[in-house]
Amino acid sequence: MCGRYFLNLDENIEEIKKILDEISQKYEKSPILQKVKSGEIFPTEFVPSIVSKDFQREAEILRWGLPLQNKKEVIINARAETILEKPLFSSMISNRCLIPAQGFFEWKKNGSKKQKFFIKPKDCNVFYMAGLYKRVELEGGILVDSFVILTTEPAEEIKHIHSRMPVILKKEYEDLWLFENVSQRALRDLFLRILKPWEGEMEIIEVKNN
Incomplete structure (x- = not known):
């Protein structure tokens, strides 16, 4: 996960900077701009993202996690292998997004303890994770666009840490993920091709005192 x-x-x-400038202009007078998180991102926080608007990339503020009905927990991930089969995610399939990141965290179980790791593609300053989003209603009737991050099998280098990892899209696959509008069968073939474990070298850093 x-x-x-x-x-x-x-x-x-x-x-x-380009993403942040676009968001700042769009939300200049909105209080949601002050909620955008920087640094280590946790579920339910508001973050920068890229969505498709008229087949163009557009920076947007999304909230991480789909709230479960009558519960405080949120759904933060979706298995890439089954997004077309699960009704919740298949209903969101037209609302695809790119989630910019500089790394992700995972925990390796060691008996009763867990060791935290920071993981990223090597020699990559910024990358994009594949996501799906939808409009949801929070407590108080507040409407926000919320997203989940797609996960897949782990890259070979991190199998010893966890059994899943986020889908990190290759540069040439980013626009395919955002814009491709084809039949369900063609989408299935496309997703099999682009929603895969990262094939390049990974940088793995053990995080101390966490």
Whole structure:
């Protein structure tokens, strides 16, 4: 699974600055802009994302996690292998998004203890995870767009840490994920091709005192 990830909005990276500038202009007078999180991202927090608007990339603020009915818990992940079979996720299949990140966190069980790791594709400053989103109603009748992160089998290098990992899209697959509008059968073939474990080298850092 992917239970936390990292995105530093203060870092001087052109790709991040472009997304943040677009969001700042769009939400200039909205209080939701002050809720956008930077650093280690937790479920239910508001974060920058990329969605498809008129077949163009558009920066947007989304909330991580779909609330369960009458419960405080949220659904934060969706298995890439079954998104077309599960009614909740198949109903969201037209609302695909890219979630920018600089790394994600995973925990390895060691008896009664857990060791935290920071993981990212090597030599990659920013990458995009595949997501699905939908409009949901929070307590008080507040409407927000909320997303889940797709997961897949782990890359070879991190199998010893966890049995799942977020779907990190190759650059050439990002627009295919966002914009492709084809039949259900063609979508199934496309997803099999692009929603796969990361094939490049991974950077794995043990996180101390967490």
